[in-house]
Structure formats: structure tokens, C-alpha cells
Amino acid sequence: MKLVIALIVLVLGSLLFHVLSPWWFTPLASNWDTVDTTIDITLYITGVVFVAVNLFMAYAVYRYRHRPAQKAHYEPENKRLETWLTAITAVGVAAMLAPGLVVWADFTQVPEGADEIEVLGEQWQWSYRFPGEDGKLGEVATRYVAPDNPFGMSPGDPAGADDILVRSNELHLPVDRPVKMLLRSKDVLHDFAVPQFRVKMDMLPGSVTYAWFTPTRTGSFDVLCMELCGIAHYAMRGRVIVDTEEDFKAWLGGQTTWAEQRARPAADPAAGERQYATCVACHGPEGRGNLQMNAPAIAGMEAWYLERQLRYYRQGVRGAHEGDTFGAQMAAMAGTIASDSALRNLAAYVASLPAADSEPTLDGDPRRGAGHFNTCGACHGARGQGNHALQAPRLAGQQDWYLKRQLKYFREGIRGAHQADNYGHQMTMMARTLQNEQSIDDLLSYVNTL
Template identity: 55%
Template sequence: MAIAVAVIALAMGSVLFFFFSPWYLTPLASNWGTIDDTITITLWVTGAVFLAVNLFLAYVVVRYRFNRRRRSQYDPENKRLELWLTGLTTLGIAGLLAPGLLVWGSFVSPPEDAHEVEVVGQQWHWSFRFPGEDGRFGTVHNRLIDEHNPFGMADDPAGQDDILITTPHLVLPVDRPVKMVLRSKDVLHNFKVANFRAKMDMVPGQTSYFWFTPTVLGEYQIVCAQLCGIAHFAMRGRIEVVEQEAFDAWLSERTTHAELAQLSPGDPEAGSEFYASCAACHGPEGQGNQALNAPKIAGLDPWYLERQLGLFRSGARGSHEDDTHGQQMRPFATMLPDRQAIADVAAYIGSLPDQPVQASLAGGDPERGARRYRTCANCHGEQGQGIRATNGPRLAGLSDWYLERQLQNFRQGVRGRHREDPYGNQMVEMAQVLVDDRAVSDVVAYIMTLPQPRVEMAAANPGGVEE
């Protein structure tokens, strides 16, 4: 009897928890109310079966409890019972599948007036592409992808006016249907926006698609709903739904493929003039100065330097109230007038000799740090050389005091929490695996044992940068 009472209590408690729980679907912000209806039907069908099975179990426990004088009856062929079970199961399965099949048919049938956006997934980042004025996407292929052509754009006239969005921030107009074309650069991903009730797998070598109409102004989180690697949980982005006028203005400010191709590379000679103000803290050869809290920057790849200088210049880095050293850096970054100046000074720093650094901190255990570093190696490389494809900067050859300070800043959210610093946001999440100060000291101690590239190797290997 006690078991029967427990089964009934658990079943009824589960039902009550469902109805009174504060956790449910996120507020709907698209046209897919039919998906919510399908979910509701599924919950009612499965809930009814759940209650029926558990109440029947409780009845059986009581009705057929142990009795020495009772003997069981062997009845292997009960056609009446089989017909009932088959019929009820058929109705239940039909109730589960039929609404979903109808909604799916509509989900992959975009209206003719829907505009298009391509979503590109990679470990662990989102990027986007809009067709240009011709309304057609240019040809792309994964084999063409490199650090200078991250979308894999082919030599196709239709792609010259394609608008490329390299940051995980997408803006869409409200009340206008959009077809999302999905592709992956590397492994399986899944593009999901819970408020839109929209998700779809992204398979390497294939394209998939779905459509929806944003109906509520606001900002919504993009997540990857397919386990895609060590930083899967940090693969996030955002969609901002705005009025049509605001969308048009935002899109007009984005850069086309042709415009990106025409950008001039950094000029080290021109950058040397801008570096004059940097040398006061970082040294004439970028060797750094701990007394001035200026890290070594020689040996860092220009792509990473450009990104960090851009973040300082825009206020996405160095604006946190507890980041006193970052606040000191911001005024110097704002002295660089435009993107070309940033590229020039980054190119000049990339030409400076990469001298080895000596450990200045004590207390860390490199052996323990080696185990902790396995997670870091997925983005930064086993030798700390950095991996451009994962946007993981070089770590080997940097000052230990600077590495330790930045890891602590990431752990505490002092660095990386700004909404315009997507890679910093990922690093904040990943840094949480370092559970305490000792873990930080250990992993820094291990990084200091990694081989430091020689000057000639630094010029030949464009893969790495700092943390």
C-alpha cells in the first residue's frame, strides 16, 4: 500500500509542479504560435499517458498485492487487450505526429516575399551574410576559407555586393518574414533562438533553411543546440529586432565583400609613427614594462592586435570600473584615428623582434597546470601558439604576470563582459574552469614552460597571440 501511495503522490506532484512551476517557454516573439500549440498538444497527450500509466501501476500494486491463496493466471494471447492497446497507442502517436508534420511543412516553406540571411557556424562563433542589391548570394565553398576569406567567397560577380557580418550580432526588421540559410564551416552545429521557436541543424557540406517573422522588438539570444566541442556552451550570439528604418540604416553601414577586398593591408612604416606614443610604456621594441603595467606586445599577431585596439578604441575593453590598467590604455587607443591607422600600428608591432621572457612569478605547479591546460589547448593550441580559426590568441612567450592578471579579470568579469566583445564573452565562460587562484597560477606556470617562438618563426607562423 505504501508503494501505491508513493506512486500516486509522485504522479500528482509532477502534474502540480508542471502547472505551478515558474519555468516554462520563453515569451513568443515570432509568428510560430503553431509550434507552441504543437508543444501544448504533446504535453497533454504525454501527460495523460503519464498519469494513466502511474495510476494503473498504483491500482495493480493494491489490487494484486501478495496473497498466499491466490494463483496467477497465464494468458499470453488476449486479443481484446491487444486491440485496445494498439488502438489507443495509434491515436496517441497520431496526436503527437500529425500537428508536428503540418507545422514542419510550413516551417520549411518560406513565403515568396521573405528576405534572406545566411548564418555561418564554426567552432565557436556565428557570422552572417546578406545578399547585396542584386538580391543574390555569391557562390561560396568551404575549401576557399582562410584567414583572409573567412566566408569562403568564390570569384563570383554575384558575391561582390554581398554584405558580410563577422561579429555574432544580427539585426532584423520587425514584421518582415526572413529565410535563414544555414551552413557550417567545420562540425555539426544547430542554430536556435528560443523566443522565435526556431532551430535547425547545420551540416558541413550542406545547406539547410527555415523561416520566421519577428513580431516583437527586442534582443534575443542565439545559442548552438548541438554539442559541437569544448566551447559549445559559449557559442552564443544575439539577434536584435528593430523597425525597418533602423534596419536599413544598420545594413547600409555594413561592409560588402568587394569593399573588404579593397582594404589596404597594414603598413609597418606608417605604423612606426603611431607607435611612438606606445613605446613610452611598452618599450621601443614592444618588450613590455611590468613597472608600468605594460605587457609585452612584440610577437603578437596583427589580427589580434587590431581586434584589441579596436575594442579599446570603441570602449568594449577598458571601460570596466575595476579595470584600471585597461582604462589607462583607452586614451592611447583613441589616438588612432581610423581602421587603417590601427592596421598600420599592428603591422609595425608585428615586425618587432620577439624576445623570450623570463618567469617572474612563483608558486604555480606546471604539472597540475598541464592537466588544466588541456581545455585551453582546444583554442590556443597545444604549444600555446594560437589558432586563428578558433580566434584563440597566442599564449606562449607572454609575461606570466600579465597572463595571470588577465585570467583573473576574465574570471571576475572585469574583462570580456562587454556586449561588443564576443570572444571576450566566450573567454569569461571558459575561465570559470579555473576554480581558484591556485588553478590560475598552475596553468600560467605551465604556459611559461611552452616553447617560445624564435623571431624568424614568429614571422612564418601567423597563428597565435596572447590571452
């Protein structure tokens, strides 16, 4: 009887959980309501089978329970029963598969006139490319990928000159216009998914897959990677902002084209040296930092990383949180940089300064810290040397007191919480894997050995 009761409770509990559960589909925001219908059909068919099978098991256990005076009847075959079970199973499987095949047929047929947008996935971020005025996307290839050409744009293809490049996890789309997403991966398997749109598709290195949908309401929707793509897979997130036509055109007009990016003059370290006179008071003439001024070492840091942080300070992405008093000072100084070219010149000069090892200030256990660094090394490199492909700066040689403060800021949401800080979001999640202050000291004591 205990087993019979357990089976009945399992069925009733499952039905109650289905009816009362707050976890269900996110509200639909695209044309793919047929996906919901297909899932509903599958759920109800399997639900009926689940209830029927478990209740039959409960009945059979009770009806044919052991009794001393009753002898079991041996019947190895029953063709009539087997025929009925095979037929019912075939009908149930067909009822589940047929709607999916119909939806898939629609999913592969992109409507004429749909906008084409390329989605580029890489560990652990999203980027997007729109065709320019010619309506065509230019050629891309892996062999062209470089720090100044992350999309791999072909320099010899004139069709790509007006392509609009969005190096951000935030994608804007107009409402009520069908869009075909051309999906491309730069490194490993990814999967582009927007739950509210009921759309997901694998992204394969060396291939271009696609998916299409029509956004049906304005708003902000999550972009997720639904393929295990590495240690920070869960941090590979983005947003789709569905705008009105006017708002979308205004946003798209503010993005830069491939031709505009190529036309930027090379950074001039000599001009940057003159601008560095403002930075000397805190960071020192050789950029080695000053603990008394709470100014970290910046000499030898990657120019691309310095550029990004200076832009973040100017835009309020960094230094705007009330808990970041030192960041607020830096934001004020970054605001004095007159232009983007001046910012790049300054970053180029600082990057040209020779880096120097810093003096340890923490008393941690490097051996325990080496275990923590396994996670950090996936992005920052096994020797803390940094990795531009993953947008991870160099850690080796940086002062431990500064790194400790930044980890604290990430853990407490003082840094990395701003909506536009795509890489900070990832660091926030990674920093919170450190259990306590001692684990941070151990980690940074190991970094000091690199």
C-alpha cells in the same frame, strides 16, 4: 502499500510541478505559434498516459497484492485487451505525429518574397551575410576561406561584390518581414536556434540547410548552438535584434561589403613604426613590455588580434570598466590613433617585431597546470601558438603576470562583460572553470614552459 503510496505521490507531485513550475516557454516572438500547439498536444497526450499508467500500476499493486488464500490466475493471451491497447496506442501516436507533420510541411515552404540571409557557424561564433543591391548572394566555397576572407567569398563572382558581411555574433532583422536563413557550417556540426522564435535547424559542413520565420515583435533574443560542437559549445551564443524598418536600414547601412573589404590597402609596417613612437614609453622600443609600467609584451603578437584589441579600446569595449585602471590608460592611448588604416599599420609593425621569451614570476606546479591547459589548448593550440580560425591569440612567450591579471579580470567581469565583446564572453566562461588562484598559478607556470 509503500509502493502504492510512492506511485500516487509521483503522479501528484508531477502534476503540481507542471502547474506551479516557473520554467515554461519563453514568450513567442515569431509566427510559429503552431509549434507551441504541437508541443502542447504532445505534452497533454503523454501526460494523460503517464497519469493513467501510474495510477493503474498503483491500483494493480494494491488490488492484486499477495494474500495467502488467493491464487493467481494465469492468462497468457487476451486478444480483446491487446486489440484495445493497440488501437488506443495507434490513435495516441497518430495524434502526436499528425500536427508535427502539418507544421513541418509549413516549415519547408518558404513564402515568396522572403528575405534571404546566410548564417555562418564556426567554433565558436556566428557570422552573417546579406545580399546587396542586386538581391543575390555571391558564390562561396571552403577553398577560398582565409584570414582576410573568413566567409570564403569567391573572388571571381561579381554577384558577391555587394554582399554585406557581418563578422559579429549580433544579427539585426526587421520586424514583420519573413526571412529565410541559409545555414552553413565552416568546420563541425552546429545548430542554429532562437528559442523565442521556435526555430532550430542543424548546420552541416559541406551543405546548406535552411529555416524561415517572421519576427513579430521588436527586442533582443538569444541565438544558441544546440549541437554539441566542441569544448566551448556552451559559449557559442549570439543575439538577434529585431528592429523597426528604419532602425534596421540604419544598421545595415553601417556594415561593409565584400568589395569594400577587398579595397582596403594592405597594412604598411613602415608607417606603423612611426606611430609606434607613442607606444615605446610603456611597451619598450622592442615591444617586450615593462612590469613596472604594467605594460605587457606585444612584440610578435598576431596583427589581427592587436587590431581587434585596439578597436575594442577605441570603442569602449575594453578599458571602460571602473576596475580596469590600466585598461583606461590604454583606451586613452588607443584613442589617439587617427584612422582604421593607421591602426592596421601599427598592428602590422608590432607583429613584425621579434618575440622574446619572458621571465617567470609565478611559483606554480607545471605538471598540474598541464591538466588545466587541456581546456585552453582546444582554442589556443597544444603549444600555446594561437589559432586564427578560432580567434585565439598566442599565449606562449607572454608574461605570466599579465595573463594572471587578465584571467582575474575575466573571472570578475572586469573584462569580457561588454555586450560587444563576443570573444570575451567565451573567455569569461572558460576562465571561471579555474577553481582558485593556485590553479591559475599552476596553469601559467605550465604556459611558461611552452
